[in-house]
């Protein structure tokens with residue numbers, strides 16, 4: 001039997017205070033690691049998580065590059081991580097942050113339950129969320145054959161013909177997962193080679209159920225009640241072809257979850273928060289950004305964790 | 321070999337010791353013809369968690385849809401779990417299929433809530449509205465056990481059933497009940513189906529939105 005979630009998501013939080021030394025927004029690998037370091041440094045630490053602790057780990061079937069696990073189920077790593085944080089004394093509250101107000105040393109966040117919490121320091125670790133292809137038909141057929149979560153919906157396409165759009169590591173991850181149950185998996189990628197990690201790509205090339213359409217984009221997703229076919233275009237020859245599919249899983253990139261910090265913190269045009277590379281402090285003093293939400297080169301679990309450690313250590317050193 | 325790892329057993333035992341109050345009944349309905357792995361494991365898992373509860377969880381395995389108890393509790397498909405407080409024999413909080421993976425968290429939370437006098441975590445104004453529903457409502461939440469956003473959808477639906485006996489709430493593992501999934505065109509989970517398809521929606525919605533969907537379905 002697979003891993004059992006013994007579930008802290010429904011745990012009740014009785015004693016939430018109004019003020020913490022360190023308020024962390026987002027409980028993925030970056031936020032939880034910042035929490036572990038902050039709590040061990042003696043700071044009263046709160047993590048606010050609007051979804052599931054462990055963040056994106058929960059949506060990753062298996063992880064093979066977070067040392068020293070040569071292979072670990074994402075859900076299991078997520079659970080270990082949140083247990084670790086709680087054992088170190090981090091309080092985890094299941095509420096999402098909808099608004100922030102940063103004035104001088106007055107740093108407060110407002111949650112979707114209407115709670116206002118102040119932090120002497122703030123760590124933003126909200127990660128990113130999947131990007132849409134941007135087709136009108138994609139919205140219409142979302143949940144009806146168009147999916148962004150292979151782990152959730154993959155099992156519903158047993159022996160079916162599915163497509164995966166994208167060529168990065170997460171797309172290939174998902175293609176390999178889907179190939180365990182689907183009849184066939186077609187990876188549709190707009191370039192002529194994968195961006196994915198070589199170890200993953202090699203696995204996919206060797207998998208007899210997975211095939212590749214290079215230089216190809218999805219122009220339209222077609223179907224009345226559910227996905228029936230894809231209209232594809234070769235970007236080089238401009239040739240178009242229609243092909244039947246039962247489902248399409250989209251992994252064309254991630255957008256930073258930084259909406260509620262717009263106009264408050266310096267960001268790149270794409271919405272990634274800019275932080276000092278040595279300390280991870282943002283354009284506002286006492287406010288830090290770690291993990292996938294910040295501007296950086298390598299967005300991985302191990303680098304998110306490292307960011308968390310760096311920010312929390314600097315916070316302890318400079319502000320407490 | 322126990323299904324729960326040593327460490328998880330310990331965590332569940334501790335949580336039960338701390339959070340279970342009144343005794344809770346788990347009725348596990350199965351059919352003898354069904355030799356699937358999932359059904360076998362469901363039974364074993366219930367026995368195992370029963371053993372971690374210091375007698376608070378009373379697990380009973382019941383064979384057959386045609387049994388007297390199945391009829392009384394309106395069990396129309398199996399494997400099924402019906403959960404109720406000691407002495408009330410309510411039939412409206414149900415799990416169909418193995419509550420493993422993320423749904424194990426849902427199961428634990430449901431047991432604990434039933435055990436604490438069905439005390440649900442919903443805003444008072446909504447509690448009043450849900451209690452006022454006076455027509456039969458059936459909510460079916462289709463899930464897979466690897467879906468991280470599914471548990472909240474099931475929990476809210478179960479809360480509604482706890483508040484009002486007119487409401488029946490069912491978690492349905494979409495793979496184990498593929499005929500039913502096909503009937504409602506389940507291609508993404510969680511998918512909530514109200515009154516046999518009068519209203520359906522995909523994703524975990526806010527409790528108020530579930531209420532609005534029920535109103536529309538009636």
Ligand SMILES: Cc1cc2nc3c(=O)[nH]c(=O)nc-3n(C[C@H](O)[C@H](O)[C@H](O)COP(=O)(O)OP(=O)(O)OC[C@H]3O[C@@H](n4cnc5c(N)ncnc54)[C@H](O)[C@@H]3O)c2cc1C
Pocket residue numbers: 025026027028029030031048049050051052053054055056057059060062063064065066095096097098125126127128169170171173174257260290291292293299300301302304
């Ligand atoms: C399909 C897939 C497969 C991947 N596979 C791998 C892999 O094999 N190895 C690897 O190293 N990396 C992998 N990655 C990348 C890795 O998951 C990320 O780099 C890592 O999770 C980033 O951690 P994070 O803490 O910055 O953000 P996340 O893990 O995304 O966590 C952010 C958290 O913040 C929460 N949040 C967002 N907004 C708010 C708010 N307003 N209020 C409260 N909470 C909020 C979210 O709910 C989420 O839980 C994969 C990514 C994907 C999508």
